Amino acid sequence: MEVYRKFTKDILQNPRIPNYLGAVSSPAANVADMKNTGLEIELGYRKQMGDFTLSANGNISFLKNEVTNLGKGISYLGGGETFQSSNYPITRTAVGQPYNSFYGFKTAGIFQTQAEADAYTGSNGKIQPNAKAGDFRFEDLNGDGVISEADRTFIGNPTPKYTYGLTINLAYKAFDFMVFGNGVGGNEIFQGLRRLDISNANYQTAALGRWTGPGSTNTFPRIVNGDPSGNFSNPSDFYLQKGDYFRVKVVQLGYNLPKTTISKIGMSRARVYVMSENLFTITKYTGYDPEIGGGVMSIDRGIYPQARSFMLGLSVGF
């Protein structure tokens, strides 16, 4: 068991340089300080009962990540991760928040009727003048009566709160069995599988449950040409899904052929086994694969999912 608090100073980043300076790329600079607080626990168990052997190993680590400093007078880095033709960047690195937190609008359900949309008013009249029945109600967080960039906020954390792994080994006489799984929890994933710039690009089947009339749904807005109310082009919590998963990465069952048999054909060891990788995953995430590697953590731009594989093997020794 290990408890730690790690401070990282002068993280190398490419802070956005204002375009008026004429630079075409942002050079790296030491800009950020970060604090990682965590706990790591590893447990093992081993037991032998006659011909039967059991061993299990598990580990879990908890992590809390917080940006502590971005330079004098700077509360957040300009720019952020972009998502296609989305109206705004989808992440922001800011002091006091986890690194690269998701940043966008908060939705508060869907206008079920035109009357509801028209009744959503502030100091300037209608808060969403383009909204029709079936569009998202975006929260006017700063209360100025319009939905603008100032109404965006931190809406999710891309870094898992905990990650864990588990390995179990069983052996009985000539048979052996191994299963290894891992998982994460407590993060959000930006589910960005669909192209925004092509209006007839395919949707996932979730779109079949879109808003089609009063009372039909309060979570998936109407689909309309041009997206005049920004249901999809405004980054919002609509795109975020829980990234929790548990995946059985490896399962293997083996059998060692009896020495007496194989020694006749000159072998000292022979084992046949069946094995599967990525046998199954338990998750509520609707994208292809919640285990998003490469690029930026927890932004799913349609990564190629990992394959489930089955193998039959024979290993021999002479």
Place this chain on the structure above:
Amino acid sequence: MKKYIKFAVAITVVLPLLNSCKKFVEVDPRGVFTESNYYKDQTEAFNGLVAAYDILGYQSGNYVTKVSASDAGSDDNYAGGGGSSDVPALQPFSNYSLDAARGPQEDLWSSGFQGVFRTNILLAKLTGVTMSETVKARYVAEAKVLRAYYYFDLVRWFKNVPLMTAPVDIEQAYSIPQVAPALVYAQIEKDLKEAIAESNLPDKVDLKTEAGRMTKGIAHALLGKVYLFEKKYTEAAAELALVNGTPGQANGTYGYQLVADFASLWKASNKFNSESILEIAHTSKSNGTWDCMTCTEGNLLNIMVAPRDYTILQGRTAPDYISGYGILTVTKQAFDAFRNDPRKAASIINLDSLKKAGDINYGESYQGQGFAMAKFSGRVSDRTTGGGEPVLNYPQNMYEIRLADTYLMEAEAIIVGGGNIARATALITAVRNRAYADGLQHPVAPTLANIMTERHLELAFEGQRWFDLVRWGTAAQVLGFKGFIAGKNEILPVPLLELDNTQIKQSKEYGGSL
């Protein structure tokens, strides 16, 4: 002896360690040029000059160019394309749903300032370069014309921009404020006047070797245009008169003359013709690929505006337009404005009528009304036979300023600001006579209304219209059908990301404080 050896070893090992603790090792990068060791000789200075010119032909990965953006905002085009979410940078300008986050502003802002930055670096470095002083003086004058050009676009698009005439120190990088537009215009005038006063800036260049380089003719034309936008009509007319010479005849000093055939202006092979003043060069030979759209020197507009799924039916003949993306589809308003004007066929493709005649098939663009731009739709005959992605390598050049434009600008300056009305009449009539090209006279009365019509028809789709409408104050009326809001849409919003951690403020037209 052994003792000494040990001691010597100790010294050789420890001493460098002591040294190395003092400071980080700094190694000059090898095999690459850095800004501090470049600009040593004339070749490197020339490369810097080329870099400063390069931004003239800026085309973004979002299909934003100066021309594509101003066309999208005009009454002649809709953003079009494959659907309402195609070309997302142009749609908000086309339907006037612009805000800080949506529109073409980020590309226009950043490209303009890239130009400013490159000219500022060049001007700062040139003083220290060992090279021919006369050549250096010419480079300086060219850089000043370029900087004036970049700032003229920036101040017209955004009104409130930071003014930088030297490379920016890193300490000040985030604290540069915007300045009043009058100060920007003053700097533009200053740069152009200094360039004109420089004897080493040539009146005209040898088109075989130096086509596209800045000349005194360009500087006068640009200054005249700047004056016109500042409503300094007398000065504008005087500058433009130098460029125009005698209406309808060749200008001996700068070499300009209207070409005889209006339609020939739009042939990709007719580069740097006698009518061209400031021309932006494209080529099919840069082998551009999708990996870097901004890197190609081909003309993106050619593939963008060509009609969608354009095919000539078996056994029929029709113009050899390529099948393109149908972006910037032409409005009914533009088509109707031409009535029976002889420039209609060279300006607009009437897809609908070609289809009804059984000659072609095509796919209608989003918001399409059966028309496309003839001036800039790519031609099969111009398709590159070299490397690169063919659709990104069409070779047509773009006119930034051409003589018909300066004729009409001078005539306008005279009509509005006073002067020789007979000359104004001769200038407009020369443009119109060329349009008809039938050997007859087609006199035009010298009124502002006629200038407006003539500019619309002569310069349709060339990126002038939106600026003209704003300048005339008729934008709200003409563009009302697209949602233009008076007092707001005369400029573009400052790009949202520029406001992060800087002193840059949003214009009050878009809810800001400037």
